[in-house]
Amino acid sequence: MAKNVVIVGTQWGDEGKGKIVDWLTDHAKGVVRFQGGHNAGHTLVVGEKTYKLNLVPSGIVRGGVDCFIGNGVVLDIHHLISEIQVLESGGIDVRARLKISPGCPIILPYHSALDHAREAARCADLRIGTTGKGIGPAYEDKVARRALRVYDLFHADRFADRLRENLDYHNFVLTRYLGAPAVDFDVVLGQAMADAEHVRPLVTDVSAALHALNKAGHNVLFEGAQGALLDIDHGTYPFVTSSNCVAGQAAAGSGVGPGMLHYVLGITKAYCTRVGGGPFPSELDIESQGLPGCQMSQKGREFGTVTGRKRRCGWLDVAALKRSIQINGVTGLCITKLDVLDGLPELKICTGYRFDGRVVDMLPMGADEVAACEPVFETVAGWSESTVGVSTMAALPAAAQAYLARVEDLCEIPIDIVSTGPERRETIVRRHPLE
Numbered sequence: 001m002a003k004n005v006v007i008v009g010t011q012w013g014d015e016g017k018g019k020i021v022d023w024l025t026d027h028a029k030g031v032v033r034f035q036g037g038h039n040a041g042h043t044l045v046v047g048e049k050t051y052k053l054n055l056v057p058s059g060i061v062r063g064g065v066d067c068f069i070g071n072g073v074v075l076d077i078h079h080l081i082s083e084i085q086v087l088e089s090g091g092i093d094v095r096a097r098l099k100i101s102p103g104c105p106i107i108l109p110y111h112s113a114l115d116h117a118r119e120a121a122r123c124a125d126l127r128i129g130t131t132g133k134g135i136g137p138a139y140e141d142k143v144a145r146r147a148l149r150v151y152d153l154f155h156a157d158r159f160a161d162r163l164r165e166n167l168d169y170h171n172f173v174l175t176r177y178l179g180a181p182a183v184d185f186d187v188v189l190g191q192a193m194a195d196a197e198h199v200r201p202l203v204t205d206v207s208a209a210l211h212a213l214n215k216a217g218h219n220v221l222f223e224g225a226q227g228a229l230l231d232i233d234h235g236t237y238p239f240v241t242s243s244n245c246v247a248g249q250a251a252a253g254s255g256v257g258p259g260m261l262h263y264v265l266g267i268t269k270a271y272c273t274r275v276g277g278g279p280f281p282s283e284l285d286i287e288s289q290g291l292p293g294c295q296m297s298q299k300g301r302e303f304g305t306v307t308g309r310k311r312r313c314g315w316l317d318v319a320a321l322k323r324s325i326q327i328n329g330v331t332g333l334c335i336t337k338l339d340v341l342d343g344l345p346e347l348k349i350c351t352g353y354r355f356d357g358r359v360v361d362m363l364p365m366g367a368d369e370v371a372a373c374e375p376v377f378e379t380v381a382g383w384s385e386s387t388v389g390v391s392t393m394a395a396l397p398a399a400a401q402a403y404l405a406r407v408e409d410l411c412e413i414p415i416d417i418v419s420t421g422p423e424r425r426e427t428i429v430r431r432h433p434l435e
Contacts, residue, residue, distance in 0.1 A: 009227035010266040010324035012274040016336035018042025021058035027434040029218035031059030034253030036225030045422035071103035072253020074138040099204035102151035111137040117180035136242040153196035207255025222250035239278025266330035273311040279371040282314035323363040332416035344382040
């Protein structure tokens with residue numbers, strides 16, 4: 001009987017989801033991306049090779065695994081083509097295994113132009129920290145029912161008519177409201193029609209394909225992008241992404257029913273990071289040498305895969321994690337980057353906040369409320385030994401075991417996997433999600 005697993009980030013993204021998806025694919029036949037766009041950055045280390053993925057699902061580096069881009073993804077086809085070319089130049093067979101939903105909304109050049117112009121127009125403290133890749137404006141067009149979708153590409157006259165109508169609207173906003181240059185219709189149309197021929201062979205009824213895999217008894221992984229605390233509904237709004245990042249979106253964003261989702265794996269970094277703007281209660285100074293935040297930043301190589309920006313770093317926030325566990329229905333946790341904490345004499349865990357005259361143990365909703373939270377910390381012992389590459393719980397330092405046990409107690413959810421490095425073999429398995 002098939003068992004399907006949803007992999008989601010439980011923090012503000014960058015938790016190490018890609019490595020875990022890749023690791024789990026030896027038990028799966030398919031991997032599905034169900035939301036976000038090429039603002040996602042998943043890094044995989046396989047032997048001597050490192051792969052950086054934005055749109056292509058992380059299962060692509062294992063032969064025989066089908067990879068799907070579901071209708072919940074906003075698709076920059078030009079970027080996807082370049083990503084495929086890089087992977088194929090490295091010996092990865094992509095086109096025979098990558099399937100794209102015809103229902104994906106398309107990101108076009110005017111979306112990124114709007115993204116950049118809007119961010120530039122905001123005052124500094126209100127900037128979202130967008131990647132500028134057009135993700136938000138593309139989702140806006142989807143909700144406004146003016147999006148161009150993959151299936152429109154194969155009807156040239158219809159595509160051109162709708163594109164002209166969209167550009168009349170968006171160029172008015174760009175030039176008259178934001179003071180930015182207009183986007184040229186002929187350039188956009190020419191690129192879109194050329195790109196269409198590259199992806200035409202990849203377009204598949206993803207919903208039907210996933211149901212067929214399930215009926216045949218094959219396991220499928222649903223790969224989330226970003227993190228649950230950036231969810232458009234449940235995150236620190238407005239400092240969020242433009243899609244639903246929670247596990248429930250796996251159904252809507254790929255065309256399956258909730259009954260086909262059997263286990264939710266929450267990927268959780270052993271500390272916290274956040275990139276871009278927005279409140280971050282447990283944030284630390286990352287610039288001062290010798291302090292824990294600086295160690296997290298440097299040892300954790302905390303730079304954005306997509307943007308290269310430095311990530312903000314802070315102590316593990318269990319109060320935020322509990323919110324994420326609740327909104328995702330997490331079955332079990334996977335703790336990543338434990339080794340980044342090696343050598344710190346003591347660690348802190350944010351267990352709650354002083355907020356509105358009381359102590360609360362769960363992240364409130366909305367950026368203004370979170371910004372008003374003062375963290376409440378619990379101090380635990382650190383460890384001096386290395387945890388890099390450890391493959392059993394018993395081999396971890398006693399203090400590291402105690403740290404993980406305390407996180408379990410506070411979250412009231414089991415830690416099923418611990419990642420102790422970027423390689424596949426650097427993984428502790430307590431309970432396998434697909435066994």
